[in-house]
Amino acid sequence: MVSRTDDPRHLGQCNKRSDAMSPEIDLMISIHLLHETLEARIEAADLDQTVPKNDILMLIRLTEPMRMGSLAEEMLVLPSTLTAIADRLEEAGLIRRRRDPEDRRAWLLDVTDKGRALQSHIMALSAEMFRSVTGLSAAEIGALGQMMHKVRRNIIECGYTQELMK
Amino acid sequence: MVSRTDDPRHLGQCNKRSDAMSPEIDLMISIHLLHETLEARIEAADLDQTVPKNDILMLIRLTEPMRMGSLAEEMLVLPSTLTAIADRLEEAGLIRRRRDPEDRRAWLLDVTDKGRALQSHIMALSAEMFRSVTGLSAAEIGALGQMMHKVRRNIIECGYTQELMK
Numbered sequence: 001m002v003s004r005t006d007d008p009r010h011l012g013q014c015n016k017r018s019d020a021m022s023p024e025i026d027l028m029i030s031i032h033l034l035h036e037t038l039e040a041r042i043e044a045a046d047l048d049q050t051v052p053k054n055d056i057l058m059l060i061r062l063t064e065p066m067r068m069g070s071l072a073e074e075m076l077v078l079p080s081t082l083t084a085i086a087d088r089l090e091e092a093g094l095i096r097r098r099r100d101p102e103d104r105r106a107w108l109l110d111v112t113d114k115g116r117a118l119q120s121h122i123m124a125l126s127a128e129m130f131r132s133v134t135g136l137s138a139a140e141i142g143a144l145g146q147m148m149h150k151v152r153r154n155i156i157e158c159g160y161t162q163e164l165m166k
Numbered sequence: 167m168v169s170r171t172d173d174p175r176h177l178g179q180c181n182k183r184s185d186a187m188s189p190e191i192d193l194m195i196s197i198h199l200l201h202e203t204l205e206a207r208i209e210a211a212d213l214d215q216t217v218p219k220n221d222i223l224m225l226i227r228l229t230e231p232m233r234m235g236s237l238a239e240e241m242l243v244l245p246s247t248l249t250a251i252a253d254r255l256e257e258a259g260l261i262r263r264r265r266d267p268e269d270r271r272a273w274l275l276d277v278t279d280k281g282r283a284l285q286s287h288i289m290a291l292s293a294e295m296f297r298s299v300t301g302l303s304a305a306e307i308g309a310l311g312q313m314m315h316k317v318r319r320n321i322i323e324c325g326y327t328q329e330l331m332k
Binding site: 021022023024025026027028029030031032034035036037038040041044060061063076123126127130131132133134135136140141142143144145147148149150151152153154155158160161163164 | 198320
């Protein structure tokens with residue numbers, strides 16, 4: 001197969017467009033493309049039909065026991081939405097609630113053994129999918145991750161997440 | 167204002183989560199957050215109420231005259247969808263169609279003076295918005311742009327865009 005990157009006409013066109021377009025707009029277009037591609041791949045992979053997508057998003061975040069408040073903040077959902085998701089995951093035997101030993105008034109969410117198995121399966125599939133969609137090496141993924149951590153902190157510190165709560 | 171990055175407890179928590187979570191999943195979460203924030207900001211800015219969002223996406227891509235086929239491919243839309251958008255933008259006096267001097271059978275889309283003014287306004291606002299949302303310096307935006315170009319090429323070369331055509 002001849003790669004399109006070896007086609008000088010194609011490369012020339014890329015460079016020409018990049019010069020003319022502001023780097024910020026160019027990045028917005030790239031981020032939109034990556035986001036839509038990942039969503040479509042997740043949709044197509046149909047990871048686990050018995051668990052809704054939002055619930056999977058909670059499950060993969062529970063790599064360690066977390067307070068419900070922190071998790072709601074991180075997932076940008078209202079506490080009532082989070083409670084509904086947690087109820088469904090607990091019903092399915094994938095997570096459990098337990099008292100926070102550091103603060104007996106607070107509750108921690110934790111993954112059960114059954115939940116851990118599904119979590120590992122989803123994480124392995126997702127990581128593989130991300131690498132094949134982006135074509136980035138492990139080192140590049142590390143560098144991109146550092147930059148995106150900075151972006152994430154900025155978004156949270158500036159309060160932009162308020163618009164996203166739902 | 168005390169920045170959350172100066173709070174050692176917050177930083178500690180960030181690091182702990184990053185270690186436990188695979189870098190790919192962590193990146194997917196960051197990209198999702200950035201994408202949703204940008205969408206919400208664009209929605210809130212309400213750049214030009216007379217022009218639908220999809221039409222604005224075409225307008226900002228026309229930094230130079232382009233063939234309709236190339237533009238449809240780049241925007242990941244079907245030629246029929248692109249024709250409908252082009253009709254609306256032409257009707258509004260923002261773009262014009264003209265014969266391609268290099269191939270008289272083909273048509274080029276080009277921006278009118280009125281379209282150029284709106285395009286410049288939107289691009290300036292969008293670039294400013296992107297910088298404030300991400301908090302990245304010009305150098306970091308450049309580095310991120312290079313990496314995302316590689317990602318974009320990979321997505322196109324691997325044919326993942328087929329799922330996105332609409």
